[in-house]
Amino acid sequence: MKEIIRRIASSIVLIIVVSFVTFFMLMLIPGDAVEISLGTEATPERVTELRAALGMDAPWYTQYMSWFTHALAGDFGVSFTYGENVTTLLLSRLPVTLSLMLMAIVIAVPLALTIGVIAALKQNKTFDIIARTLMQMGDAMPQFWIALIFLVYIAAQIEIFPISGFTPFSESVYGGVMSLFLPAVVLAFGMIATLIRIVRSSMLHSLKQDYMLMTRVSGVHPVRAIIKYPLRDALIAPLTVIGIQISGLISGVIVVESIFSLPGVGRLLFSAVLKRDLFLILGLVSFIVTSVIIITLITDILYILLNKKMRRNES
C-alpha cells in the first residue's frame, strides 16, 4: 500500500517534469505559432511585434509558470490556431481516439489469445508455424501501407465502409462501428504479433512447470488442468506489456487517423506540433502522459494482485 502511494506521488512529480521538459524543448526549437501563422506573407518585424502583443516575448520561465498555475486550476489555455479552449478540443476528440483504440484492442486481444493458446498447445505443429508466420507478416507491414491499401482496395469498393470521417456512436452505433472498423483493424495488425508471442510463451512456460506434472499425476483432466493454471497465466500475461503497447498505439493512431481522416487526438497533436500551438501541445502531451502513466500503474497493480492471488491458489 505504502508502495502504491509512493508510486502515485512520484508519478505526479513526473507529469510536472514532463510538462516542463516539453515546454522547454518547444522554446528551444526554431519557429513558433506566430511565425508559422504569418508565413511568408508578413515581414519579420510584424512577427516580433505580434509576439509581443500576445505576450509571447516574456522569458520562458515566466510563461511556463503562468501556464502551470492556470493548469493547476484546470485551465489549460486557449489554442492559438483554433481559438478554442484546449480542454474543449481534447474532450471533443477523445471519443474518437478512445473508441478507435478500444476497438483495436477488442479485435486484437481475443484473436491473439486464441491463436497464442492453440499455438502453444500445438507447439511446432503446422498450425503453430502457419499462424505465427501469418501474424508476423501482419506485424511486418508498415501501418500506413496497410491503411492505404485498405482505403484504395476495400473502402473504395465496399459501400458499408466509409473512406473518411467518423460517425459518432450517438448518431448511429452501426455507422460508428463501420467508420472505425478498417482503421481499428490496421492498428490491431500492429499489436497482434507481440500479443501472440507473449501469450504463447507464457503458456509454454507454465505448461512445463512442476505443478502441471503434479496435476497429471493426481489425475486431473488435462483440459481442466490447462484451464486452471496455464490459461490463466496466459490471460494476464499481456498486462505486462500494455504500457509499451499503448505508447505504440499512439504513434499508430496518428498515421491511421490521418489516412482515414478521423478527427482524433493523434492528428490534433500532430498538427499542433507542426503549427507550434504551444498550449495545445502542452495540454495534449500532459494528458497523454498522465493517462499512459495511470494505465501502467493500474495494470501493474492488477498484475501484482492477480499474481499473488494465483500463487495463493497454487499453494
Add this chain to the structure above:
Amino acid sequence: MRKYLLILSIVLLLIPSTLGLVSLFYTPYPITQMDLGNRFSGMSTEHLLGTDQFGRDILSRLMVASRYALLLGTVSVTLGLFIGSLIGIISALSKKWISMIFLRFIDGMLAFPGIVLAMMFVVVFGDGIYSTLVAIAIFMIPIFARLTYSLIKEQQHALYIVAAKSIGLSTTRIVWRHYLPVILPRLVTQFSASIGSAILIESALSYLGLGVVPPNASFGLMLKEAQSFMLSYPYLILPSGILLVITVLGLNLMGDTLNDRLMKLGDTND
C-alpha cells in the same frame, strides 16, 4: 518444423543483407541519378525494377535502402539496448529512491508521445539519418530498460546471487559475472525483434515527413514517395513495400526462433 522457421528467417534476411552488402561496391546506377525522360518506366532489362518519379533506378535505391535499414535498425537498437539496459540495471540494483527516480524516468519516456519527440529531434538535429537514428533509439530505451529491470528483479533472490553477495563480491562484479550471462540471451532475442520495429518506426516517421530525407533512400521514404502516386502508378508501392516486409518478417521470425531456443535452453538448465 522449427528448423524450417529458422531457415525461412535466414533466407528472408539474406535478401536485404546481400543487396545491402553489394550496394557498398556496386549499384546498377548512382542512386540520385535522374532520367527525367524515363520516369515511371516499368520493369525492363535496363531497369530491372523500373524507375521512380524522377527516373531514378528503383533497384539501386532499394539496395542502398536495405543497407540503411539494417544499419539504422542495428545502430539505433544497439544504442537503445545499451542505454536502456544500463538504466534498467541501475534502477534494479541501486537504493530505493534512486531506483524510484529511474523507474519514473522510464515511465515518462514510455508515456511521452514518440512523435513529439521525433519531431523535436528532426528540428534540432536538422535533416539526415542521425536524427532518425536518435529518435528511434529513444523509442527503444524504455523498452530495454523495463525488460532489464524485470529480468534482474526476477533473479535477485536466486540462490547464486544471494551466495555471491554473501561472499562480498562487488555489485559491478555481480552484474558482469552473474546477471549478464543470464539476461543477455533474453536481451538478444528482444534485440532481433526490435530491429524489425525500428525499421517500421522509420517508415511511419517517413510517412509523416519526419524520417530519412530525400535524396537519400530508405524503405520508408521510398514507400512514402510511391504512395503519393498510388492512384496513378499503383505498382510503385510494391518493390519497397515487399522488401520491407521481407526484412522485418525475417527479423521477427529470427527473434521468435531465438526465443524458442532460449526457452528450451532454460528448461534444460533447470
Add this chain to the structure above:
Amino acid sequence: MKTKIGVLFITLMFALVLSACGNGSDEAKELLNENKNTEAKDGLKIAISVDPDGLDPHRTTASSTFVITNNIYDTLVKVTKDGEIEPSLAASYEQSEDGKTLTFNLREDVQFHDGTALTAKDVAYSFERIKDELGPRKDNYAYITEVNVIDDYTIEFKAESPSASFISDFAYPWAAIVKDGADETLKKDPVGTGPYKLVNWTPQDKIVLEGVDHYNEGQIQNVEFKMMPDSTAQVTSFKKGDIHLIETTGDVVDTLGDATIIEIDNNSVQLMAMNLENDYLSNKKLRQAINMAVDKEELINAVWWGYGKQIGSHYPPVLKGYVDTTGTYPYDVKKAKALVEESGAKGITLNMKLPSDYPNYVAAGQIIAEKLEAIGIHVKIETIEWGTWLTDVYGNRDYDLTVVGHTGRIEGYDLLEKYNSTRSDNYFNYKNTEIDDLLSSIKVELDEERRMDMYEQVQTILAEEVPALYIQEPTRIYGISDDLEGFSAYPIDVFELKDLKFKE
C-alpha cells in the same frame, strides 16, 4: 443497410400520404417538390486538406482560412475573375483627384447573420481591427491614416500618399467587414454578411455552412468542407461520389473519368531563391549559369505534370502588366558550364534548404540540384520543417538556395515590394537602386499605363539580374463531379460557393 431501407420506406409512406390527402392542393405539391429539391440538389461536399487557421479573417494570413471565410464575410469591393474591381458591400465608390481619398457609399439592405444591419460604423471598426497590433496585415494598411464615418452609409478613407493599390486593398478577403465590437471569438464564431453562415466547425473534421436566406438566388443551401489530409483518400472519396469538389494533382487527372476538370492559373510564383550574401551567388554570372542549367519545361513536367506556366521574373502571367521574359536565359548547359568556369565557382558547394512540408518544392529542389551538379556546382540538400524554414531562411536569411512559392496579389506592387533593398522580407538580400527607385515610383503612380510601363521595366531587370531561378506560375486543378456547375476561381486564391449549382 436495414436503417436505410427503413428510412426509404418511411419517406415513401410519407410521400404517399401527402400526395393522397393533398391532392389538388398546391401547398402539398410545393412541399413535396421542396422535399425533392433538398434531397436531390443539396448537400455539397468539398474536400480540403488543411484546416483553416481560425475563421477570423483579420487574424491570419493562411489561404486555407480565406477559402472558407470568403463565403462568410463580404468586402467593400471585390475582384472579378478577370482581375477587375467591382462594387460589393459598397454600392459605389469614388477616388479623389489627388488619389489620397476614397469614399464608399454602402448598400443599405445588408444584414449580418445575426440580423443587425450593416452601417459605416462596422466598416470603420473592421479597419480599426485590421490595423491594430494583433493584425498580421497591419503594415499593409498603415498608409491609411484616417477613417471617417460621414453618415450611416458613407465612409471615407484617407491615405498619407497616393497609392496604386489603394482600391484593391479593399478587395482582399482579409479586408472583410466584421460587426462593430466583434472580438477574438471570431476565430471560432464568425459573424459576417456573406452568403453563408457557419453552422458548426469541428476542427480537423468538417466545417458546415448554411446559405443565408436573403442571398437565396438558388444557391446550394448546405455545404460541408471535409478535412482530409491524405490526398489518396480525397481522390478515392471523390471517385466513390462522397465528395463533389477536390483540388488535385496532374497525375490523377486521367483517372478521374467523367468528372469535369477545371484548370485555373493560380496567381502566384514559384521560384528557387538565391542568397546574394553568398560570395559566389553575388556574382551575376553564376546566377545566369544556374538559370541556364535548368530546363524549366522539363522541371514543370516532372514535378507538376506540366500543369504550370513558365515565368522569367517574379510576376505571374495572369496579372495585369505581365511581360514575357522567359526567353532571357534559355536552357543551355554548355554556356552554363562556361559561365561557371568564368565566375570561378567550379567545384563550390552550395547548401539548399527545402521545406519538407511542401513535397513539390522538395522534388523540384532535388531536380535542380542534379542539374547544378552537371555544371560543376555541388549542392548539399537539407530538408527542414516549415517552422524551421521560416526562422532560418525567411527570418535569418541563413541559406544559399531554397525553393518556395509566393502568393499573388491583385496589384503587382504588393508582390514585388520585397525586392526593395530596405525591406525586411527581402530574403534574397537583393540590392539594386534602380529597382528601389522604380518600386517607389510605382507605389504612388496612379496612371495605370505609366504604372504598367514601370512594371515591365522591373520585370525585365529581374529577369536579367536573376536573384532567383523563376520557375512557374502554377495551375490549380479542380475535379468537379459531373452534376455540379458554375465553378470558377478568383485571382486571389478563393472561390465563391454561391456560384455553384447542381445541374437540373
